[in-house]
Amino acid sequence: MDELKVHVVTYNVGTWAPHHDLDMASLLPQKTVPDVVLLGFQEVNTSPTALVIENVLSALGEDEWTSRSRINLARKGYIKIRSIKLLGMVLSLFCLEKHVPYLRGVETQFTRLGLNGYWGNKGTVSVRFNLYGVSLCVLNSHLAAHDHQNQIRIESYDTVLGGHTFTNEATEAIMYHDYVFWLGDLNFRLQEDTFTFEQIDQKIRKKELKDLLAVDQLTQARVDGQAFSELDETPPDFPPTFKYKFGTDVYDSKRRPAWTDRILYKVNTANYDKIELKLKQDSYRSHPEVRNSDHKPVSSSFRVGIFTPETAAQMGIQTYHPIVKFHVDEVYVDEDNTLVYTVDTKNMRYLRYWDWIGVYRVDTHSLESHLAFQWAPSTPARDNAYELCFDENVFIRSGDYRLVYYSADSKDILGVSPPFHARVRDLEPEMGVEVTEEL
Structure with missing residues (x-):
């Protein structure tokens, strides 16, 4: 099989505007050029003024983060294919121009998520597409906040899986796709009644991250099969990405530091007879140099297997080439x-x-x-x-x-x-x- 390089980014921007010198292309890998880039934002400003600018004054009807990303990535040869926005959540699909004629089945979807019976500002947006014969589904979630809302986050995962469907029967459900990437401010914290803020801060300084990950709510939910157990995650080797004092690398004692911002993935290796799909994760990192929010951006690079033209022809995969x-x-x-x-x-x-x-x-x-x-x-x-x-x-x-x-x-x-x-x-x-x- 051939390979396609996919790069995904999640960033809770905390309702702030992008700093004037922030180049979103700096979140891309420096030594390789991804074929496909997906950017997921949470807490994009949805104030009345921001919405007027976005819907009336913006030439393309974009929020300021998507607009900045499009301009920055254009210098690298990327074209924005599709965006979906739900309140403060935005997910955008970019790809190099040479791949555009091969895109099929591009579709977006969303699921609103409530809290205690009320609709809040949380939810999930997604985009799915086929490229060179394989299907990909990418989701951007913003789940319930705070340490004690762990059960709500777990239930939200099931809500999205159950109600988030697409029109293509072969990939109607999220997990039917060949490759799934789930990113966002998932808001999982460290288990309650474990470490204090001061103890967490000390362990981060000493780089004793394994002690903290041992009480990470998302890690435990996956082990117990309660949520996200169908996906894989490489254990983060970077410090917790929340909560920082704005404009600094100093944790804010108002919240216990936690890995709220995550990227998980799945490959359905046996979706095709006699062909085993493969995925390799090349990087999983935070970007501490970006100080535009109380969160740090997190990115991950992958290489996914795609069909060669010969294999696609043998398998009868339709509309593989530009028509x-x-x-x-x-x-x-x-x-x-x-x-x-x-x-x-x-x-x-x-x-x-x-x-x-x-x-x-x-x-x-x-x-x-x-x-x-x-x-x-x-x-x-x-x-x-x-x-x-x-x-x-x-x-x-x-x-x-x-x-x-x-x-x-x-x-x-x-x-x-x-x-x-x-x-x-x-x-x-x-x-x-x-x-x-x-x-």
Whole structure:
């Protein structure tokens, strides 16, 4: 099998705005380039002012953390594919541009979580997708806080598993996916009546983390089979990520330090006959240098097995390759333009009525806000070539654009054009009669 590099990050930002010099790309591995990046935030500011900025003033309707991430990751060649937000929880899927035409079945979901019968600001958001023949599901959770709410956190896990479903029958449930990554501020603490704040602080200074992990609520819940036992976690070798005094590396005595921010994973090795799926975790770390919140970000890098084209063909995995190929020549501003795409004849069966093509500006580095769209023509203009007719109101200013072909339900990306430039046509000087004034 081939490998796909997946990098996930969880960060409770404590309602704070990103510091002006924070580069979210610094949370990526420095020696390798992940193919796919997933960023999970909790406690994103949801004040009325923040929501006005996000929904009215923001060009792409993004919160400030997602916007900062998109801009920072764009310099590394990433495009934002999809985001989902539930109150202060946000999960965003990014991938390198070269992988975009291979994405299938992109779908988001959420589960609200209440406390003592009331809906609070907790819950889980997720995104699932297929890439190179394998399925991945990534969840971002913010569970109930405080030491004494451990049972609520355990019950929330079962609630998410039971109610969090997707439309693809083969991967309707979370745990049916080939690979599962579960991250977030899971809020598990150290067991009550064990260590005091002072004792925990001393053990952290002495790097006696194993003593603390022995009374970690999440570790115990997994051992007892109460919650998250279906997933794996490498024991953290970094200090507890909560609670810090803002802007410092000093723990706040208002709370006992704990590993609230976690990343767990699962691989269903036997999902396919005669092929064993594999996953390798390359890193699991916190980022103490980031002091933007009372939490520290946590990240993890993985390598997951994907099918080679040959294996996919042998197994009859559908829509493995891009189906639509765009052929874009000259595009002119403020004019009607006709663009062409072709479809390989053996893949015609994947086209549907109500497929559509979105127009995007390249400099947004996002597929969540199209400038315009066109329904895909139902019949070819000739052979396997289809024509798209865009009126003069689509390309209204010069710049670089791209086209994306979506399935009717918008879950599959069946083709992406290379970036192309729309320009003002060079006009020939008009021929006229020279007029002279006779004095």
